[in-house]
Amino acid sequence: MPNPLPPALTIIPPNRPLIGRVSPPGSKSITNRALLLAALANGTSRLTGALKSKDTTLMAAALRQMGVTVDEPDETSFVVTSTGRLQVPEKPLFLGNAGTATRFLAAAVATVDGEVVVDGDDEMRLRPIGPLVTALQSLGIDATSPTGCPPVTVHGRGNFGSGRVEIDAGLSSQYVSALLMAAPLGDGPIEVALTGKDIGARGYVDLTLAAMRSFGASVEQIDAGTWQVQPTGYTATDFLIEPDASAATYLWGAAALTGGSIDLGVAADAFTQPDAAAQGVIAQFPNMPEVIDGSQMQDAVPTLAVLAAFNNRPVRFVGIANLRVKETDRIRAVANELNRILPGLGTEDGDDLLVASDPQLATKLAGRNARTKIETYHDHRIAMSFALAGLMIPGIVILDPACTGKTYPAYWDMLESLGVQLRDAGLPG
Template sequence: MRNHNEHVTVSAMSDPADGSVRVPGSKSFTNRAIILAMAADGVSTLTGPLESDDTRYGLAAARDLGCEVDVGAGSVRIHGVGARRPVPEATLYVGSAGTVARFLPCLLAFGDPGTWRLEASPQMTARPMSGLLDALAHLGGPVVPVGEPGRYPLEVRGGKTVGRELRVDGSISSQYLSGLLLSAPLLPEGLRVTTEGSVVQSAYVDMTIDCMRHFGAEVSGTGDLAVIDVAPTGYRPADLDVEADASTASYFAALPAVVGGQVTLENLVRGSRQPDTRFVEIVEQFGCDVEWLGDRGVRVTRPRGLDLLRGGGDLDLRDCSDVALTVAAMAVFADAPVTVRGVEHIRSHESDRIAAMATALRAMGITVDERPDGWRIHPGSPRFAEVTTHDDHRVAMSLALVGLGGDGVGLDEPRCVDKTCPQFYDLIAGLGAEVRWDEA
């Protein structure tokens, strides 16, 4: 159980950062692989998976549904059940894991008969699910809310799908589309999905399709993802080496930009499908030097003569919105205002991230123009402040960066980073940061 009374003070770094980081495995790849391994009829091994709150909820659901799960040092072995449901009735808890919350209902609905209740944390319960539920209504409504319409908790009825075609609004969340696709090979006739509107963060859907094919699925469709056809192949077991998480990597790539020095990200993959790999280009736009060390590994260095980061940019981050807060943190230390736009959907994530970041930066003495889809951030010298993380991992890690480059910061609920990077405070300490824990 997380201690919500904990508090962390992150002190200003007096010396430049210097060192290497092995970034934890990708949350996106790990959670997709867990679902696919469950849906395969046999044993799959995931190497280098993320070990975090989100992935633990996914593995717990696998066990609760009758899969054998063996967690080892740096790997996890899952004996999947395909479309079979050895446990036809159960209550499953997804915590605040957004991807698990969107992927699991489809896996259960598209398999053999059974009835399951899915529950979530208050944070996840507040997040919308109507886009997925509206899409599933085309298949007879196998997933229905138990309480408030369009939100968790849910009841899922397996073996009740009707038809093989549906429409989904792609402009709300790529997770809805990915959730439908991941389990579509289990349906007796497969599935044709037609998307309405442009698909937000389409690279994550491309990642989903890559992973599906790795486990034996046959997927075809238009390049713009307007129509996608999935054949009723089921899945075969497969082994997968999980690459580094590009979203998490952004905080460590930004550290030398904020405090000076250099940091090597040992295992970031060049040419990754993860859209947040774009952050490497963004940190270069801010004036840092970037050197790829082959296909894996990148070194980020802030040049000695660069007193302030290069500002003045207007960045549309719709395709990589998970790094929007990291960019906002760097913008504080630029030589001109920076505009971040196109990320209105992050208001419905673990917190209203646009409002949360604006409020915290203002408390630290930074002028922020909050906009519906982002911010215009005016550079300044951030002062020490006690700020709230809203129990949001990305808010906590981004504000830690501002504190490291400014006059320090106090964070409530600091263990929210366990969602994607439980080692965060240890890793920044290894690069020269001073972190002090105490009770709030």
């Protein structure tokens, strides 16, 4: 596709199985964890297999503002050199709508000796961060967020303190990961404890712990909701980042919808990211289960919901309340856009999402001439998941296709490499 992308893309159904080999980009979740940990480590770390996207670029830029050297020798590598201590930036850190970077840095900048403001764009300023700020305050850290959302102002004291910190992780596991990653820079052991049994996507905490240990952290799990972290600091290391499981869901979905076969070069069971669990559900298409618990594979839910539109039976998605506080309210967005395709296809039921599946949907809509303009809400996952509907239904137009640059800049090129035709929809910007 041309760069820059047009304001809207029309997807032409291929009317054949998609067959080929595609290498997914590196994991956004792991890349942003590795960038931060390398910045908190003394020495030079080489991160390979990394994702270069809007979110990771924003994280790297923020680290550079705080005195860290971040070189990019090639398209999938970062070389990070640091003293192990972040410096006071000259101006606020701007993280766009990158939730991982914003939350991780809101905790990490408490180790700076001075004031740091962590901010984002208008969408980020609507995403909650209050529980993390409250947790920081309980450690004696001077952190404020008047609206309960960014911007967050932190008056760092050069270390992360010590003692016990409790966190309500019901809204996001990123709060837990943020505290855990900053904890090795304490002046004593820090115990991180959940205040409730609910935690959004616990598997991402496991990703955090694995990355921390790779950089030399000492973390002991006391019980299911408590971890003790020793004040070891971090040691620079070479770190290989695995492909992005959330990105892989679009490839698995495209193969399932079209009856094709797409080789990702990595087996589904080789992923350590929780969204890889979606492959087991996708493999059951067109007989996916009537109830799907999306709590531990949240970023995969939009993909699964689009597939559910073509399933042999209706699907109810449960455990997905946290999707309301992502880049957009993804429960509402998915329901709205399914209904643009066919009224009644998507329904919000409290915090559940109901998809009124129709295995004949593609056939029923095959002869239509109308265009369906999919609003993406500046949300990369809405754009990428609804592009899958365009593989089966003519006239699907994706608005603001460039928003996929947040995590998968080559997404449209990937579809074209599989033989999918994309056309400029001819809509004004």
